[in-house]
Amino acid sequence: MKKMRVGILAGTGMVGQKYIQLLEDHPWFEVVYISASERSAGKKYSEAVKGRWHLSTDLPKNIAEINVSKMNEIAKCKECCDFVFSALGSAPAKEWEEKYAEAGIPVVSNASAHRHDKDVPMIVPEINSDHLKIIPIQQRNRNWKDGFIAVKPNCSLQSYLTPLFALHKKFKLKRAIITTMQAVSGAGYPGVSSYDLIDNVVPFIPGEEEKSEFEPRKILGDIVGNEIVNNNDFRISAHCNRVPVIDGHLATVSVDFEIKPSREEILKIWKEFKGISQEYNLPSAPKQPIIYREESDRPQPKLDRDIDKGMAVTVGRLREGNVFQYRFVGLSHNTVRGAAGGGILNAELLVKEGFIS
Numbered sequence: 001m002k003k004m005r006v007g008i009l010a011g012t013g014m015v016g017q018k019y020i021q022l023l024e025d026h027p028w029f030e031v032v033y034i035s036a037s038e039r040s041a042g043k044k045y046s047e048a049v050k051g052r053w054h055l056s057t058d059l060p061k062n063i064a065e066i067n068v069s070k071m072n073e074i075a076k077c078k079e080c081c082d083f084v085f086s087a088l089g090s091a092p093a094k095e096w097e098e099k100y101a102e103a104g105i106p107v108v109s110n111a112s113a114h115r116h117d118k119d120v121p122m123i124v125p126e127i128n129s130d131h132l133k134i135i136p137i138q139q140r141n142r143n144w145k146d147g148f149i150a151v152k153p154n155c156s157l158q159s160y161l162t163p164l165f166a167l168h169k170k171f172k173l174k175r176a177i178i179t180t181m182q183a184v185s186g187a188g189y190p191g192v193s194s195y196d197l198i199d200n201v202v203p204f205i206p207g208e209e210e211k212s213e214f215e216p217r218k219i220l221g222d223i224v225g226n227e228i229v230n231n232n233d234f235r236i237s238a239h240c241n242r243v244p245v246i247d248g249h250l251a252t253v254s255v256d257f258e259i260k261p262s263r264e265e266i267l268k269i270w271k272e273f274k275g276i277s278q279e280y281n282l283p284s285a286p287k288q289p290i291i292y293r294e295e296s297d298r299p300q301p302k303l304d305r306d307i308d309k310g311m312a313v314t315v316g317r318l319r320e321g322n323v324f325q326y327r328f329v330g331l332s333h334n335t336v337r338g339a340a341g342g343g344i345l346n347a348e349l350l351v352k353e354g355f356i357s
């Protein structure tokens with residue numbers, strides 16, 4: 001198969017660099033175009049990231065030579081790319097993603113700018129691939145021909161939503177209290193200053209609790225008529241904290257279901273859970289999306305974040321609670337499954353389903 005040509009909007013940041021690393025030997029996709037802010041535009045990529053290439057693997061030689069484009073070079077992007085990944089922050093994403101889509105370029109986004117739009121699918125392939133059906137409606141609504149926007153959710157949800165969804169299908173999620181301990185790489189670069197974070201926990205991440213409480217409603221919602229209708233049958237209360245860990249968001253979850261499952265049922269469902277990414281054998285799919293660790297002190301970010309290329313969710317410490325039915329701990333790699341790896345998996349699904357060609 002001839003590789004598809006892809007662009008990365010904001011390819012110089014924390015998430016953009018992760019895209020470059022993960023796409024280096026990708027069997028379907030090849031990076032040919034990178035854009036970023038005015039401070040990087042016009043430079044060779046190697047110069048633009050000089051002194052701030054954060055990854056342990058070397059910058060690929062072909063990428064080092066790419067000239068970073070300005071955001072408004074959309075015609076150039078259209079000429080050389082089959083689609084783009086967007087690693088833009090929320091404000092520039094609001095300004096630019098629609099312009100790329102309008103020009104006929106599919107945009108696979110990490111940003112929060114369009115997550116609330118009722119005609120924009122917010123996809124976790126193992127949960128709601130059926131929401132891709134909204135794309136032709138989005139294109140009709142906005143008079144776009146070949147372009148569209150598909151987004152992935154906030155990085156912290158990944159550590160608990162798939163395990164909850166696997167159980168929700170049979171036992172119906174009723175309410176959950178979730179406390180996240182989120183890695184510093186989740187704040188981008190330079191992020192939270194070392195002075196503020198070493199020897200410390202910061203009990204506030206702007207906008208994160210609202211995202212954790214809203215986004216599961218949309219992901220577990222349904223397409224009704226011409227829009228995605230949120231599922232308002234359950235409640236989530238979130239506390240989000242920044243902790244001095246480099247990579248890997250950990251979440252403790254206390255949960256009630258409409259029908260109380262047994263511990264054995266939960267473990268069996270998690271063990272056997274598979275989604276469309278596994279069915280289609282997508283190149284970035286984890287072999288087993290949910291991995292349960294029996295040890296009483298796992299999962300831990302340092303030990304478990306890289307399991308299955310950083311694409312699986314690790315859970316542990318499942319036990320009954322004396323307020324909620326069950327408690328457990330979830331972990332996922334925030335810049336892989338929660339960001340670039342999740343975006344790549346979404347793009348693979350979009351290709352497989354024929355939305356990108």
Ligand SMILES: NC(=O)c1ccc[n+]([C@@H]2O[C@H](COP(=O)([O-])OP(=O)(O)OC[C@H]3O[C@@H](n4cnc5c(N)ncnc54)[C@H](OP(=O)(O)O)[C@@H]3O)[C@@H](O)[C@H]2O)c1
Pocket residue numbers: 009010011012013014015016035036037038039040041071087088089090092110111112154155185186187188189190334335338339
């Ligand atoms: N970090 C994570 O774990 C994570 C996880 C999930 C989602 N996300 C989301 O991914 C996005 C990127 O996050 P990040 O961690 O990569 O941030 P980051 O390290 O701060 O990088 C920001 C990127 O945006 C570019 N940029 C800044 N202002 C711009 C503008 N006005 N126009 C065009 N480009 C602009 C920067 O280009 P220059 O280098 O030229 O300044 C850089 O490439 C955000 O929406 C974030 O919420 C992050």
